[in-house]
Amino acid sequence: MPDLHDQIRDFWDRDSHTYDDSASHAVSDPLEAAAWRAALRRALPDPGAKVLDIGAGTGALSLLAAELGYEVTALDLSEGMLSKARAKADANGVELTFVVGSAAGPPSGPFDAIMERHVIWTMPDPATALSAWRDIVVPGGRLVLFEGVWGAEAPTQKVKDAAAGVLRRVLGVEDHHHAPYPADVLAQLPLARMTSPIPLIDMVHDAGWRGLRIQRLRDVEWASMRYERWPLGWLEQRPRYALIADA
Ligand SMILES: C[S@@+](CC[C@H](N)C(=O)[O-])C[C@H]1O[C@@H](n2cnc3c(N)ncnc32)[C@H](O)[C@@H]1O
Numbered sequence: 550m551p552d553l554h555d556q557i558r559d560f561w562d563r564d565s566h567t568y569d570d571s572a573s574h575a576v577s578d579p580l581e582a583a584a585w586r587a588a589l590r591r592a593l594p595d596p597g598a599k600v601l602d603i604g605a606g607t608g609a610l611s612l613l614a615a616e617l618g619y620e621v622t623a624l625d626l627s628e629g630m631l632s633k634a635r636a637k638a639d640a641n642g643v644e645l646t647f648v649v650g651s652a653a654g655p656p657s658g659p660f661d662a663i664m665e666r667h668v669i670w671t672m673p674d675p676a677t678a679l680s681a682w683r684d685i686v687v688p689g690g691r692l693v694l695f696e697g698v699w700g701a702e703a704p705t706q707k708v709k710d711a712a713a714g715v716l717r718r719v720l721g722v723e724d725h726h727h728a729p730y731p732a733d734v735l736a737q738l739p740l741a742r743m744t745s746p747i748p749l750i751d752m753v754h755d756a757g758w759r760g761l762r763i764q765r766l767r768d769v770e771w772a773s774m775r776y777e778r779w780p781l782g783w784l785e786q787r788p789r790y791a792l793i794a795d796a
Pocket residue numbers: 557558561574575603604605606607608609610624625626627630650651652653665666667668671672
């Protein structure tokens with residue numbers, strides 16, 4: 550039986566072939582890209598800053614940030630995912646630094662900011678990683694976590710999810726989201742299927758980050774809702790947010 554790290558890496562290596570089929574994953578829709586540029590500018594320090602994108606995947610945010618003038622290092626444990634990011638950077642003439650490695654053992658930097666999108670939920674020990682990231686930023690360096698409330702606790706969301714599932718089958722609209730992790734893997738991930746940002750806020754604070762502030766990403770939500778065929782986008786919409794803190 551491979552260990553958890555290898556299981557997660559193998560999952561994403563396999564998923565890398567279809568990950569960008571989802572517009573929200575690839576940020577291939579112009580409206581979504583514009584919304585994410587706005588979110589990056591709001592959350593990150595000024596362009597020119599050195600940014601480490603943890604779990605950069607196929608590079609959606611790394612590429613947009615580099616385009617905005619940031620000096621970006623894209624780190625991921627999956628060579629499969631990073632190879633897609635590399636190909637897109639080459640095709641668009643964008644300069645990025647790539648590191649194949651674990652979020653728990655990042656390069657020493659120092660960076661002006663650490664960011665991640667949709668990665669912290671898949672980390673077996675996010676608390677230790679959050680502390681390690683504080684050691685590789687400049688004094689006053691920034692943490693930017695782009696996350697969403699993916700778990701459905703409210704009965705209304707459960708009903709909406711069920712309706713969306715039926716509608717997708719009836720309309721023959723494919724769900725581009727990857728298969729979920731196996732239950733034994735999910736059970737080892739403390740932040741998987743969060744139903745509120747509060748456990749993450751507590752964990753970031755306990756890791757020594759200060760000045761925590763949250764921004765709801767209404768522009769990103771609006772853009773991704775518009776992209777999906779009505780009413781699927783509305784039924785499946787989740788609150789998205791940026792959690793920002795200082796070292
Ligand atoms: C849901 S994808 C998000 C990718 C990208 N951030 C995005 O927004 O499209 C999760 C990514 O995190 C990476 N990942 C998962 N655990 C990791 C870890 N411990 N260290 C580094 N990367 C990790 C996976 O390989 C995958 O590329």
